[in-house]
Amino acid sequence: MTTYLISNVSVVGGEPTDLLIRDGVVVEVGAGLAAAGATVLDATGLVALPGLVDLHTHLREPGREDAETVESGSRAAALGGYTAVCAMANTSPVADTAGVVEQVWRLGREAGLVDVQPIGAVTVGLAGERLAELGAMADSAAGVQIFSDDGHCVADPRLMRRALEYVKAFDGVIAQHAEEPRLTEGAQMHEGEVSTRLGLTGWPAVAEEAIIARDVLLAEHVGSRLHVCHVSTAGSVEVLRQAKARGVRVTAEVTPHHLLLTDERAQTYDPVFKVNPPLRTAADIAALREALADGVIDVIATDHAPHAVEDKECEWAYARPGMLGLETALSIALDVFGPRWDLIAERMSRTPARIAGLDGHGLDPAPGVPANLTLVDPAARRVIEPAELASRSRNTPYARMTLPGRIVATFLRGEPTVLDGKAVK
Ligand code: DOR
Numbered sequence: 001m002t003t004y005l006i007s008n009v010s011v012v013g014g015e016p017t018d019l020l021i022r023d024g025v026v027v028e029v030g031a032g033l034a035a036a037g038a039t040v041l042d043a044t045g046l047v048a049l050p051g052l053v054d055l056h057t058h059l060r061e062p063g064r065e066d067a068e069t070v071e072s073g074s075r076a077a078a079l080g081g082y083t084a085v086c087a088m089a090n091t092s093p094v095a096d097t098a099g100v101v102e103q104v105w106r107l108g109r110e111a112g113l114v115d116v117q118p119i120g121a122v123t124v125g126l127a128g129e130r131l132a133e134l135g136a137m138a139d140s141a142a143g144v145q146i147f148s149d150d151g152h153c154v155a156d157p158r159l160m161r162r163a164l165e166y167v168k169a170f171d172g173v174i175a176q177h178a179e180e181p182r183l184t185e186g187a188q189m190h191e192g193e194v195s196t197r198l199g200l201t202g203w204p205a206v207a208e209e210a211i212i213a214r215d216v217l218l219a220e221h222v223g224s225r226l227h228v229c230h231v232s233t234a235g236s237v238e239v240l241r242q243a244k245a246r247g248v249r250v251t252a253e254v255t256p257h258h259l260l261l262t263d264e265r266a267q268t269y270d271p272v273f274k275v276n277p278p279l280r281t282a283a284d285i286a287a288l289r290e291a292l293a294d295g296v297i298d299v300i301a302t303d304h305a306p307h308a309v310e311d312k313e314c315e316w317a318y319a320r321p322g323m324l325g326l327e328t329a330l331s332i333a334l335d336v337f338g339p340r341w342d343l344i345a346e347r348m349s350r351t352p353a354r355i356a357g358l359d360g361h362g363l364d365p366a367p368g369v370p371a372n373l374t375l376v377d378p379a380a381r382r383v384i385e386p387a388e389l390a391s392r393s394r395n396t397p398y399a400r401m402t403l404p405g406r407i408v409a410t411f412l413r414g415e416p417t418v419l420d421g422k423a424v425k
C-alpha cells in the first residue's frame with residue numbers, strides 16, 4: 001500500500017498541519033512531518049473532514065440498473081466526499097431477505113469505492129402487512145442494523161410497534177418514512193398557497209407530523225430506537241424537540257434539498273423538483289436550518305434518488321418523486337451553513353456513522369484511526385452540469401447552478417477513491 005503524506009491541511013477547520021497515512025491508517029498528525037518514500041499531496045488551502053456518511057441513499061440495484069448501480073452510486077458517493085452509504089431497501093426485488101441484503105453488500109465490496117451498508121425492509125415487499133425477516137438480515141453477512149420501508153410509511157401502528165419491539169433485542173433502528181397515506185392520496189406537492197394556485201393536490205404537513213408524533217410515542221413506550229427520514233416541516237421539528245426533551249431515543253435527518261429549495265419551484269412544472277416529502281415553504285426551511293444547527297435534527301442525509309429519463313422527463317403528475325444528492329450535498333451544506341466545519345463534520349459524518357454503527361467511520365483523523373477522510377477545497381466554486389455527474393441518472397435540481405466547494409480527494413482506508421477531483425477507478 002502507498003504511504004501518503006498530506007501536507008498543510010486544515011483538519012476540520014483547524015490550523016494547517018500534516019497527516020501521514022500508512023497501511024490504511026492515520027499514523028501521525030503534526031506540522032513538518034517527513035516520511036521517506038511517501039507520496040506527498042500538497043493540501044494547502046484544503047480542509048480535511050472525516051469521510052462523509054450517508055444514512056439514506058437509493059442505489060437502485062437490483063432491479064433498476066438503468067437508473068443507478070451499486071458501482072455508479074458508489075462512484076457518485078466517493079466524488080461527493082463519502083466513504084460510507086446506507087442503501088435503501090426499495091429495490092426490485094425488495095431488500096427484505098438475507099439473500100438480497102447480502103447481494104447488495106457484496107456488490108458494494110466489489111466496487112470498493114465506499115462502504116455500502118444495506119438497510120433492510122421492515123415489511124415483506126414494502127407492503128406494510130407482515131414483518132420481514134429482520135433477525136435473519138441482522139445476522140447475515142451484511143449485518144443489517146437499520147430497517148426501513150422508505151418510499152412507503154409503516155402506517156399500521158401495530159406493525160410499527162412490533163418492528164420496534166423486534167429490533168430492541170439487538171439495538172437496531174427503525175427508520176420511518178413519515179407519511180400518513182390517507183392524508184396524501186393523490187398528492188403532487190406541498191399543500192399550501194402554491195398548490196392552491198396551481199390546482200395540484202396537496203401533501204399537508206400534518207401527514208408527516210402525525211406519524212412522527214405517533215412513532216415517538218411508540219418508541220418511548222417500547223424503549224427502542226426510532227430514526228425519522230427526511231424531516232421536512234417546522235411542525236415536525238417541534239414534535240422532535242419535545243420528544244428529545246423527554247429522552248425518547250429518536251434521531252432525525254434532513255435532506256440538502258429541504259434545506260434550500262421551496263415549493264415555489266413547482267411553478268416551473270419541471271418534475272426534477274418533484275420529491276417525497278415535497279419541497280416546503282421558506283418558514284419550514286428556516287426551522288429546519290435552526291434545528292440542524294441546534295441538534296434537534298441530527299444529520300444531513302441525501303435521499304439520493306436517481307430516476308431514469310422516462311420516469312422524470314414527463315408530465316409532473318406521472319413523474320416519479322426524488323432527486324440526486326450525493327455529488328452536491330457538501331456544496332449545499334457549505335452554501336447553507338458556510339465554513340462551520342465542526343457542524344458539517346458532526347452532521348454529515350460523526351453522527352450518521354454513530355447512528356448506523358459503522359465502526360471506523362465518522363472519526364476525525366488522529367493517530368490509529370482508519371484513514372477514511374475527504375479533502376475539500378472551500379474556495380472553489382463549480383457549475384453543476386448534469387452530464388458530468390457520475391450517477392447514471394441526470395435528475396439534479398441544481399443543474400447549472402454555481403455552488404461553493406469541491407471535493408479534491410477521498411480516501412477509503414488509506415487508498416484514494418478520488419484524486420484531483422476525479423474518481424480513481
Ligand atoms: O422522493 C423520494 N424518492 N422519496 C422517497 O421516499 C423514495 C424515493 C425514491 O425511491 O425514489
Ligand code: ZN
Pocket residue numbers: 150151152177229230276277
Ligand atoms: Zn422516503
